[in-house]
């Protein structure tokens with residue numbers, strides 16, 4: 001591989017998922033889900049983590065997302081965040097759900113200020129931070145508009161900016177690539193990569209079934225799927241089947257990776273894996 005190898009240190013644990021089980025309607029949905037996300041430190045660089053939780057539709061990703069966000073409890077197991085680790089509770093992490101909930105009767109600026117106020121910021125500080133984020137997120141011209149006046153991609157960026165107002169370390173996103181046209185999709189991928197490099201302490205966990213987009217933006221992928229029993233039948237309940245280290249493959253932290261043979265090989269490899277989950 002021609003791309004240089006990028007050096008980094010593995011530091012503190014930012015997210016720890018231990019023995020998570022979930023049943024719904026008497027059916028196992030998640031079965032013993034375990035993984036950890038560590039702070040990866042790149043000397044001399046601002047580098048946040050982007051971790052992808054990947055799996056076919058119906059596999060339990062949104063259910064896992066809600067557990068990671070502290071919105072629903074698992075039947076057993078737990079989710080710890082931060083250093084020192086504490087059990088996650090609703091409101092502790094940034095959450096960009098599949099249908100991003102902006103307040104329709106407020107301007108984009110107003111949406112951000114409300115989020116800051118709810119997180120306990122004084123009005124003036126919330127306004128200053130909101131203006132800064134609008135600039136960072138390429139929404140400076142949209143501040144006085146209402147959500148309905150924005151494109152899908154702009155609305156999604158506004159929803160992420162709104163979550164940044166709470167200055168959360170951890171940002172969870174459910175299917176951030178769905179419902180975007182090809183141009184908006186490319187922008188969203190670039191945007192997540194850019195934002196991850198503006199803050200060392202921002203960690204994204206992205207839940208998606210979009211294999212190519214996940215490989216494009218993530219540094220680590222975890223693939224959710226079911227085990228097979230000795231008889232070849234699926235055992236109900238998804239767990240992490242495989243972790244793909246995209247840094248080791250030279251597919252993270254470089255530009256232009258989506259045009260490389262290694263990128264296409266990784267997409268096909270995960271596609272093949274999906275076919276057996």
Ligand SMILES: Nc1ncnc2c1ncn2[C@@H]1O[C@H](COP(=O)(O)OP(=O)(O)O)[C@@H](O)[C@H]1O
Pocket residue numbers: 024025029055056057058059060061062063064
């Ligand atoms: N409230 C519920 N009661 C019973 N089953 C549910 C409920 N919500 C979701 N499920 C089931 O849980 C499984 C996982 O759903 P979900 O997490 O939305 O999948 P994904 O996000 O991976 O597409 C699906 O089979 C779905 O039918």
Ligand SMILES: [Mg+2]
Pocket residue numbers: 061062063174175
């Ligand atoms: Mg889902």
